[in-house]
Structures are given as C-alpha cells and as structure tokens.
Amino acid sequence: xxxxxxxxxxxxxxxxxxxxxxxLRAVLGNKKALAGAIMLLIFLVAAIAPGLFTSIRHxxxxxxxxxxPPGSGHILGTNAFGQDIWAQLVYGTRQSLFVAVVAGALxxxxxxxxxVSAAYLGGLGDDLLSLLTDVFLVIPAFPLIIVIAAYxxxxxxxxxxxxxxxxxxxxxxxxxxxxxxxxxxxxxxxSARVRGERRSYVIVFEILPTMVSLIAxxxxxxxxxxxxxxxxxxxxxxxxxxxxxxxxxxHWAQSxxxxxxGQQWWVIAPGLCIxxxxxxxxxxxxxFDEISNPALRPVRRRKVRK
Amino acid sequence: xxFILRRLGFFVITxxxxxxxxxxxxxxxxxxxxxxxxxxxxxxxxxDALKALEVAFGxxxxxxxxxxxxxxxxxxxxxxxxxxxxxxxxPVSTVLAQALPWTLGLVGITTVLAFVLGTGIGLIGGWxxxxxxxxxxxxxxxxxxxxxxxxxxxxxxxxLSLGTNGALPNDGGYDPTLNxxxxxxFIWDVVKHAILPALSILIISIGGWILxxxxxxxxxxxxxxxxxxxAKGIPNHRIMINYAGRNAILPNLSGFAMSLGFVVSGSIxxxxxxxxxxxxxxxxxxxxxxxxxxxxxxxxxxxxxxxxAVLISDFLTAWLDPxxxxxx
Numbered sequence: 001x002x003x004x005x006x007x008x009x010x011x012x013x014x015x016x017x018x019x020x021x022x023x024l025r026a027v028l029g030n031k032k033a034l035a036g037a038i039m040l041l042i043f044l045v046a047a048i049a050p051g052l053f054t055s056i057r058h059x060x061x062x063x064x065x066x067x068x069p070p071g072s073g074h075i076l077g078t079n080a081f082g083q084d085i086w087a088q089l090v091y092g093t094r095q096s097l098f099v100a101v102v103a104g105a106l107x108x109x110x111x112x113x114x115x116v117s118a119a120y121l122g123g124l125g126d127d128l129l130s131l132l133t134d135v136f137l138v139i140p141a142f143p144l145i146i147v148i149a150a151y152x153x154x155x156x157x158x159x160x161x162x163x164x165x166x167x168x169x170x171x172x173x174x175x176x177x178x179x180x181x182x183x184x185x186x187x188x189x190x191s192a193r194v195r196g197e198r199r200s201y202v203i204v205f206e207i208l209p210t211m212v213s214l215i216a217x218x219x220x221x222x223x224x225x226x227x228x229x230x231x232x233x234x235x236x237x238x239x240x241x242x243x244x245x246x247x248x249x250x251h252w253a254q255s256x257x258x259x260x261x262g263q264q265w266w267v268i269a270p271g272l273c274i275x276x277x278x279x280x281x282x283x284x285x286x287x288f289d290e291i292s293n294p295a296l297r298p299v300r301r302r303k304v305r306k
Numbered sequence: 307x308x309f310i311l312r313r314l315g316f317f318v319i320t321x322x323x324x325x326x327x328x329x330x331x332x333x334x335x336x337x338x339x340x341x342x343x344x345x346x347x348x349x350x351x352x353x354d355a356l357k358a359l360e361v362a363f364g365x366x367x368x369x370x371x372x373x374x375x376x377x378x379x380x381x382x383x384x385x386x387x388x389x390x391x392x393x394x395x396x397p398v399s400t401v402l403a404q405a406l407p408w409t410l411g412l413v414g415i416t417t418v419l420a421f422v423l424g425t426g427i428g429l430i431g432g433w434x435x436x437x438x439x440x441x442x443x444x445x446x447x448x449x450x451x452x453x454x455x456x457x458x459x460x461x462x463x464x465x466l467s468l469g470t471n472g473a474l475p476n477d478g479g480y481d482p483t484l485n486x487x488x489x490x491x492f493i494w495d496v497v498k499h500a501i502l503p504a505l506s507i508l509i510i511s512i513g514g515w516i517l518x519x520x521x522x523x524x525x526x527x528x529x530x531x532x533x534x535x536x537a538k539g540i541p542n543h544r545i546m547i548n549y550a551g552r553n554a555i556l557p558n559l560s561g562f563a564m565s566l567g568f569v570v571s572g573s574i575x576x577x578x579x580x581x582x583x584x585x586x587x588x589x590x591x592x593x594x595x596x597x598x599x600x601x602x603x604x605x606x607x608x609x610x611x612x613x614x615a616v617l618i619s620d621f622l623t624a625w626l627d628p629x630x631x632x633x634x
Contacts, residue, residue: 032445135320138616142571143589143608144327147601150593151331228454232575235456236590250457254579264464271457278452286448286517 036283043277046093054087079266080256088249089269095245096277099157099230103164104223110165111172111218112208118173119180120203133173141167145229149238157243160233164226171225172218179214183207217288224281231274246270313620317613324609328602329378382606398603401588406607409584412500413573416507417566423508424515425558431516432523432554433546444517451513455572459506459579466502503580511569518561522554529553559623566615570608 046053078084118129145163183189192202208215234247235254249270253263431443526532527550535545574586581587585604592600 032448035445131316131319134316135323138320138567138613139324139327140567140570140608140612142567142574143605146574146589146593147328147605148331150596150601224452228452229571231454232456232571235454235575236578236593238593250460254460267460267464271454271460275449275453275457278454279449282448282452283445286444289521 032283033287036280036287039276039280040284043093043097043273043280046090047097050090050094053090054084077263077265079253079263081252085249085265085269088244089246089273092245092249092270093273095243096227096231096247096274099161099164099245100223100227100277100281103161103168103226103230104219106161106165107168107222107226108172108215108219110169111176111222112215114169115173115176116180116203116207116211119177119184120199120207129173130177133170133177136167136170137174139167142229142232145233146236146238149233160230161226164229168222168225168229172222175214175218176211179211180207183210213288217285220281220285220288224278224285227274227278227281246274309624310621313617317617320613321610325379325382325606326375328605329375398600401600402585402603402607405583405585405588408582409573409577409586412503412577412582412584413507413569416504417511417569419504420508420511421515421558421562424512425519425555427512428516428519429523429546429551429554432520432527433550444520447513447516449513450509451511451517453510454575455506455510456575456579458509459503459576462502462506463579466505499582503576503582506576506579507569507572510572511565514565515558519554519558522557523550526550526554556623556627559619559626562619566612570612 079088114129114133118126118133121129145167148163149159189202189206192206197206231245231247231250234245235250237251247270250267253266253270256263256266427443532545532549535549540549570586573584574589576582577584577586578590585608589601589604589608591597592604
C-alpha cells in the first residue's frame with residue numbers, strides 16, 4: 001500500500017448507525033454545521049427563487065446606465081456593460097450551484113462504485129482499481145482540465161461537468177475504499193454472508209448505510225472541488241462565457257480591468273459568493289468530521305466556581 | 307527494496323498514462339484539432355513550423371497510428387517538443403526552461419513555507435486543546451482553504467497594491483526596465499514582485515496543513531507512549547515536539563504529495579492573475595493562442611514535476627516510518 005493511502009485510512013472505525021438517525025440533531029447542535037447549513041440554505045433559495053432577492057428578471061439583457069456606483073435601485077451598482085451587479089449575482093447562483101451539486105454528485109457516485117467495489121472484490125480486482133485510482137489522483141487535475149477544455153473548443157456545460165467528474169472522483173474513491181476495507185471483517189457482514197445473502201444485497205443494504213457520514217462528507221468535498229474548479233475555468237475564459245455565473249462575472253470583470261477602474265464590487269461580490277458557498281460546503285464537511293469522530297470536537301473550558 | 311520498485315513502477319505507469327492521454331485527446335476531440343491545425347497551416351507557414359507541429363502531435367499521416375504513437379513517446383522522452391507557435395521560432399524547450407524557474411521558485415518556496423508554518427501551528431493547536439489557537443482558528447482556516455485562489459489574489463491586489471498606490475507590484479515577475487542579473491536591485495525587485503502571489507498561495511494552502519496536523523496530533527495524543535513520556539517526567543515542550551510532533555507529521559507528509567496537484571492548479575490561477583511568467587501562465591497563453599505544441603509540453607512538464615514530487619515524498623515517508631516499507 002503506498003504511503004498515499006495512509007493519509008485517508010484515518011477515521012474508519014464508525015459504529016453502525018441507522019441512516020438518518022440523529023443526523024439532524026447533530027447538525028443543529030454543532031455551531032459550524034449550523035452556520036454552513038444556513039449559508040447553503042440561503043444560496044439554495046436564491047437559486048430556486050431569485051425573484052425573492054431582486055426585481056430584475058433578465059440581468060444579462062436588461063441594461064442600465066454603465067458604471068453606476070452602489071446606490072438607489074442598484075445595490076451593488078452596475079458594471080461596464082450596464083448590467084446590474086446584484087441581479088447578476090443572484091441569478092448566477094443557479095449556475096454555480098448547479099455545476100457544483102451535479103458534478104459533485106456524479107463524482108461521488110463514481111467514487112462509491114470504484115471504492116466499494118475495490119474493497120469488496122479484493123485481490124487482483126482491488127489492485128487494478130487501486131492503481132487506476134492512484135493514477136487519476138496524482139495526475140494534476142487543473143492542467144488536464146485546461147488541456148481537455150481547450151481542445152473541446154471552450155467549455156459547454158457538459159464538457160465542464162464531464163472533466164470535473166473525471167478528475168474529481170479519485171480522492172473520494174480512496175477514502176471510501178479505506179473505510180470499506182476496514183468494515184470487511186465486521187460481524188454483521190459475516191452474518192449476512194452466512195445467511196446466504198447475495199453480494200449486491202450485502203453491498204447496498206449492509207455496507208453503504210454504515211458509511212453514510214463518510215459518503216456525505218465526500219459529496220461535500222467533491223462539490224467544493226467542482227465549484228472552485230468550475231469558477232477557475234470560467235475565470236480564465238474556458239467555461240461557458242455567455243451564460244451567467246459567478247466565475248464568468250469575474251472573467252468579464254478581469255478583462256474590463258475592473259480593479260484598476262474602480263469597480264471593486266464587480267470583482268469582490270462574485271468572488272465573495274464563491275467563497276461563502278465554498279465555505280458552507282467546507283464547514284459542513286468539517287462538522288461531519290467532528291460528528292463522526294468525537295475526539296475532534298472542541299473542548300469546552302471549565303469555568304472554575306469559587 | 308520492493309517498496310522502491312513499486313513506487314518507481316507507479317511513477318512509470320502514471321507517466322505513461324499521462325502521455326497517452328496527451329496523445330489521444332487531440333485526436334478524439336470533435337474536429338480533430340491536430341489535423342485541423344495542420345490542414346489550416348499547410349502552405350501558409352514554413353516547413354520548419356509544420357515539422358514542429360508534427361513532432362508535437364506525433365502526427366504523420368503517412369505512418370500508421372501505432373508508429374506515430376511510438377514516435378511521439380520517443381520524442382517526448384528525449385525532450386523534443388517542437389517549436390512554439392506563440393513564441394515562434396523559439397523551440398518549446400527554451401520556453402519551458404525560461405518559465406520553469408519562476409514557478410519553481412514561487413510555488414516551491416511558498417508550498418514548503420506553508421507546510422512548515424501550517425504544521426507548526428497545527429501542532430500547537432492540537433497540543434493545547436482548549437487554548438486560543440484551537441477554538442478560534444480552525445473555523446477560520448476552514449473558510450480560508452475554501453477561497454478561490456484567483457479571488458484572494460484579486461483582493462490582495464486591491465488592498466495591498468492599488469490601495470497602497472503601488473507599493474507592492476501586481477504585474478509580472480520583474481520590472482522590464484531593469485537589467486536582469488545577479489545584482490541586488492534586480493533580486494530585490496524579483497522578491498517584491500513575488501510577495502503578493504506568494505501571499506495568495508500561502509493564505510489558502512496553509513489552512514489545510516493546520517487542520518490535518520491538528521487532527522493528527524489529537525489522535526496521536528491518545529497513544530500510550532505519550533502517557534509514558536509524561537510519566538517519565540519529560541518536559542511538556544519536548545513531548546510536544548519529539549514525541550507527538552514526530553509521529554503526527556507522518557500522514558501529513560504523504561498528504562503533501564497528494565496536495566501538490568491542487569497547489570499546482572492554484573498556482574496556475576495565481577500566475578494568471580498576477581501575469582507572473584511561470585509555467586502556469588505559459589499554459590494559459592498557449593491555450594489562448596492555440597499553441598498546441600507548447601500546451602502539450604507544459605502538460606507533460608507539470609505532470610512529471612508532480613510525479614517526481616510524489617516519488618520524493620513517498621520515499622521520504624518510507625525512510626522516516628519503517629512501517630510503511632512493509633505495508634505495501
């Protein structure tokens with residue numbers, strides 16, 4: 001086993017929990033998780049019902065006077081094209097969130113399939129799948145994405161999601177395989193085998209529910225990766241420049257020299273949104289770590305009573 | 307010995323996969339950019355450049371695909387990458403040689419710095435569980451590690467460069483009006499130009515180190531040998547460094563290797579934001595100019611660099627931790 005694997009074999013000894021039990025309570029009780037969840041909720045609402053946040057319906061085509069500073073009618077002002085920045089921000093939530101969630105989900109599914117199969121197959125199957133995972137893990141993702149996106153002639157949504165999934169699944173597969181391996185010899189699996197259950201049943205109904213918290217953490221990590229990388233691609237112009245998303249806003253801001261010409265909000269706002277959404281994923285992820293490994297929870301200072 | 311062979315084998319296999327991907331991707335894309343480009347340029351650029359494209363792609367329509375593939379592998383492994391179209395007629399290897407030191411300097415130094423600082427802070431944070439470091443900093447760093455690289459760069463430009471009226475330069479690797487050379491003025495100028503990009507990378511990557519190190523230390527503290535050391539009366543700071551620290555750092559080392567891929571990605575964006583003339587910036591210029599030979603060569607270069615770093619890190623971990631040598 002390469003040293004690379006040692007890192008992810010960390011918290012593998014989870015007790016068997018019924019799916020969903022106590023998760024809601026755990027999330028609500030943990031301050032970090034709560035903060036992350038609230039932020040995520042706000043963004044979700046903005047994506048589903050942007051009309052709640054702004055009265056402008058088509059931020060791209062609805063042009064106002066250019067370069068207005070923040071003020072009446074335009075919370076963040078307008079950019080060099082005359083588009084309202086705040087409205088673009090709200091509508092851009094949809095695309096950014098969509099890419100993050102879809103790519104994250106697909107990458108997670110791929111990780112689960114490869115990771116759990118590798119752990120369960122053992123032997124040569126395991127060796128081959130592990131090798132595949134390691135190779136994809138080490139090949140630098142962003143240069144590969146740039147190269148593929150460039151050859152595909154600038155990204156359509158499909159290309160962007162495709163390359164994100166292809167490069168993002170390997171980290172999760174490693175983690176899931178490590179945990180599935182540690183579960184392999186547990187008693188409840190042994191009893192399922194002795195009962196004569198089919199392999200597929202064992203995998204889907206016995207192994208997966210035990211790993212739910214790790215899978216959730218995985219999904220969050222993959223979504224974070226997808227969000228940041230998609231934004232990066234759009235920033236350098238390889239994403240879909242015609243649609244509205246935070247990354248493309250930054251792209252246009254950069255090409256119009258927004259900082260130098262004093263349009264700070266054009267630059268700050270989308271980046272801040274990416275950061276906040278990413279932070280919500282990261283906070284939830286971190287909180288899930290703490291929930292599943294009590295040793296990591298913050299230690300409360302004991303007040304000395306006189 | 308087996309361990310070394312396994313790691314080298316992995317290195318070779320991964321490199322081979324990367325090169326194969328590099329070879330086939332242009333051909334698989336709709337419109338086959340390689341051939342399209344050749345057709346577009348045929349008759350309009352001189353035979354040398356055409357030859358360069360052929361070498362870069364391994365494209366030679368007279369030969370069967372398999373022979374093209376072998377030619378391509380041979381050319382790449384001996385460093386024949388052809389001629390760059392952006393910097394015509396400079397050969398690609400010259401462009402690479404010019405860009406590489408900038409990136410190595412910026413990314414290399416910053417990553418090592420982030421690793422050292424992050425691990426140190428993480429060690430202290432994990433050691434003193436209810437101290438200030440542990441309660442306040444982790445959430446802060448969770449957020450900073452989720453920030454997009456280029457955005458941090460832009461904010462830094464706004465605050466520290468434009469805000470201070472150009473005290474710290476935000477463009478390029480050095481002042482083009484100065485004479486390059488090993489004189490103090492030039493070196494100081496290079497350092498000044500590197501401060502903001504380095505700060506961007508540092509801010510984001512340090513969070514990861516701190517968090518993982520802290521988690522590792524917490525797990526290590528539960529071990530018996532820590533209790534034994536305390537029972538023996540060894541002073542606290544020595545336990546922290548020699549016992550807890552040394553053992554907790556091991557997973558971090560192998561994590562260092564894995565994170566290199568991410569740092570490389572981030573550095574590409576940082577170089578783009580600051581117009582820093584490194585490898586990442588060249589890659590993006592190549593993409594914008596459809597300079598396929600340069601693009602392919604850069605991809606190979608970056609992959610090789612990451613693979614070598616992973617190899618070194620694996621060997622280092624094996625040297626430090628005997629358990630790893632037999633675990634493979």
